[in-house]
Each structure stands twice: as structure tokens, then as C-alpha cells.
Amino acid sequence: MAMSVTVRKKPKVWIEPGCIVCRACEQICPEVFEVTEETCIVRPDADASDADTVREAAQACPVEVIRVG
Ligand code: SF4
Structure with a gap:
């Protein structure tokens, strides 16, 4: 049986609900995180x-809503 292996170089990143808009993530990694008026994307x-x-x-996220897979 053939098996396929996926090599993923880039981590998957997402944000769970609960951001308190502290801007820490954007300051550390503005290439990925953008903080808006109400949340972070x-x-x-x-x-x-x-x-x-x-x-x-x-x-660095104080409420630990950033997930990296
Ligand atoms: S996701 Fe976390 S680190 Fe980024 S702004 Fe929201 S609370 Fe702060």
C-alpha cells in the first residue's frame, strides 16, 4: 500500500476567539499578524x-489564543 507523506515547511497559524488586542504578536511578527480595532487576524x-x-x-500572547500547528 502506497503512503503519501506531506512535508509542510510553513506552520499553519490561526487565532482562537478571545484576543484582547494587546498588539504583542503584531510587534513581534508583523509579517503574519495584523491587529485591528477589535481583534487580531x-x-x-x-x-x-x-x-x-x-x-x-x-x-507572547497573554491569553494564549494564537495556535501554531
Ligand atoms: S492575538 Fe494575543 S498577542 Fe495578538 S493582539 Fe490578540 S491578545 Fe495580543
């Missing part, structure tokens, strides 16, 4: 290739 054209910085931003 992952930019549609986000370049998450710098996985270490993405994870650093996730760890």
Missing part, C-alpha cells in the same frame, strides 16, 4: 516561513 498573504518568530509571537 492572520494576514491572508501571511508569510509564516519564519516559524521561530511565529512561535515567539504565539508564546
